[in-house]
Amino acid sequence: MRYAETGYNLEIDLSTGNIEKVATDPALMALHLGGLGTDLKIMWDRVLPETKAFDPENLLIFSSGLLCGTPVYSASRTVVTTISPQTDLLAYPLMGGFLAAELKYAGYDKVIIRGKASKLVYIWIHNDRVELRDASALKGKGAIETQELIREELKEPKAQVAAIGLAGENKVFYASIEQSRSSASRLGAGAVMGDKNVKAIAVRGTKDIYLARGDELMKLMARARAFVQHRNANPLQIAVHSPQHSGIVGSTQEMKYTDESWHTTGFAWGNARTRRKDFWTKEIEDNWVNSQTKAIRRFISCFNCPQECGGLIDHPGVPRFMMKCFSKLTYAMAAYVDDLDFTWKICQRAFDYGLDSFSTPQVLAFAVELYEAGILTDADFAGCPTDQEGRFLWLLDRVARREGIGDLLAEGTYYAARKIGRGAEAFDHNTIKKHEQMNIKLGMLDPLYYLMYSTNEKISITQIEGNWPQGAIASREEREEFIKDWPQLPDEKFKQYLLDWEPRGEKANPFYPTPEISSEIVDWMETLHNIDDALGLCAGWGSFILKPPYHIHNYPQIISAATGLALDEAGLKQIANRNRNLHRAFNNRRGLRRADEKPPADHWKHRYPEYEEELLTAYYKFKGWNNEGIPTKTRLQALNLAYVAEDLERRGILTDGQDEKES
């Protein structure tokens, strides 16, 4: 009997129309858990480094996490794994909502899609019945609308549907996949789906998922529930810069909270350029509070989560849609629009097109800057309104339709800049590994963020950080208070690090935390993210927030009760480490090297190039990687990844003696 997982994947070859239900190897759970972990193994085994995003050999995997469909709170994540058209590295955007659990109930852990369909189709999975259905009537339809149309066509109001919009169909490099209140949006998985001619995937399942020790699991969940209830009533105060993030449990609670003074004055507007320290006036506050309270009709949760961090948006003149998280601010800030009403307008359109809310606003702002600098001309902008709102909406349409200048912009700032030329490259100032980053520009180099930006495979900072405060806590008293109640820590030594960390002076950024301590903290944070992404848990319950309900001391019990796997903390860390190194090796095999690992040059005003190299070296060493950021043979062998080391050696990526010389 398989517990928590179904033990089956669905293999779909779009080129031949062949569909197979394939039993999976039960030993994989102990090696990789599930979700992203087992996806990595499949990608390593089956997608060669020569394969590009839009090759038929590229896989597009919709995977549930190991705990999805069980009673574990917030286990709602679908991870979509493929090669990114933007970075040519692994893309693995995650979405909450309802799809992953439904897939489990239909009897599958993953849907693995290869090849390309000859015409637009959607995949309909109803327990054992799986069909590729004609989607020609859905061509050009919005990603939100499509979900409804499919449910109606199938007469299955309980089917869960993930769909792409026009942007995905047109292979915009930062196209998203939309599902219910959630989106898998980073790194262009929607474009790969469009390239494969898959408009949507619809699932309905009515089978059982078995639990190894259900009684025990329920007791653990009762505890988690009590914890969340307590935190909801007593939000965290210390080290919480704004209550939306970490005050209470959940993904950033942008729908519940209206006070945006912290984000709007601290983050950079336009093409990640200007901080507006005086922005949050009484007048603005009134406008924003009023706009938001009116627009949100209901708070909406993902599957099996009480934290309702999403909102159903109802704004005059705009079709209803659901949103969550930081998209509330990205478009308005990039467009320099001070009226929050604009957010509801543009987000509905962008979500229906199926576009990533981090990359898209940056690309549009980049285009506006190029126009203002005379690099893009009136001819490129012919027909474009002159006001900020109109301009952004017009550009958004061009991108999704790949019309005129939109065709270039559809490839993201990095490629667009190089194709436009005439100095446009200098305006591509906020990408890492060709991927647009959060709109933040700060003063002093921060060693933790330096490492996270540089090295993490997510290539998106918001999803790496989490358990450690974003900045030093100002007063000693507060630091002492903060460490008192911190059972989530993997090791007591971290308390001292936090106590010693000061906002200014000797024990402050950039030289404190030291490179070694920074490595430990970053490693701990990303380990948690790797665990969440394999289990399919919301990061808002674990890796992304301070003092969360799930942590290294209770994950093993939860996993074990649900799956029957005998697991302790050391064992779990070992699995996370194995997944992390396989992930890294996969990207190394595709060319990722030390030279690619750097934050945008203007991310901080005060930089320390030599010290930064020292940081990177310390971190690589800590991870057991060589000087190029490639896992050493010794490290790989210790993680049962000898086959990976052999492959890297065969390709000349790891060479003899490198371990000793450079690690």
Place this chain on the structure above:
Amino acid sequence: MAKMKKKVKTITVNADKCNGCRACEIICSSFHATPKYSSVNPARSRIQVVSHRLKDIMFPVVAGEYAPAECMGRDKYIIAGKEYDECAFCRAVCSTRDIFKEPDTGLPLKCDMCEGEDEPLCVQVCLNDVLVYEEREEEVEAEDKPDELEQSLQALLDDHGLEKLADILARMAEKA
């Protein structure tokens, strides 16, 4: 008929507060699994959340009585401009619909208020006060109520006819 005191257990459904998370379906289906908590399957839950998120409908319906025959008429609801499937919000376990039936056997599912627990479990897990539990006493006429087994058999009888059922029972008796 004699009068008797009866404990009436109610769940008040404050649908306006529902966020559509389906935690109630999950706990219900796992509590009623045999053995208890050995599996999960919301399709077996005795509370079902009718969701049409964009239309602002998130509506938990708790399984009511088994209805041996379908109603004479059908109910249609139009809420916020959206027309719902006939009988979408009905609590009855009825031959015309799949809701509140075991997915593999078709046996009826009925809310039993989680017998043995202090409070129904859906009420316990819903942190958003959508489901509120109350008990009160009422005077009612004493009556003979069919027990659960009888109800299940009645449902099978309605679906398959006496002859077929008798056949199967005879065969099973032989094997045993």
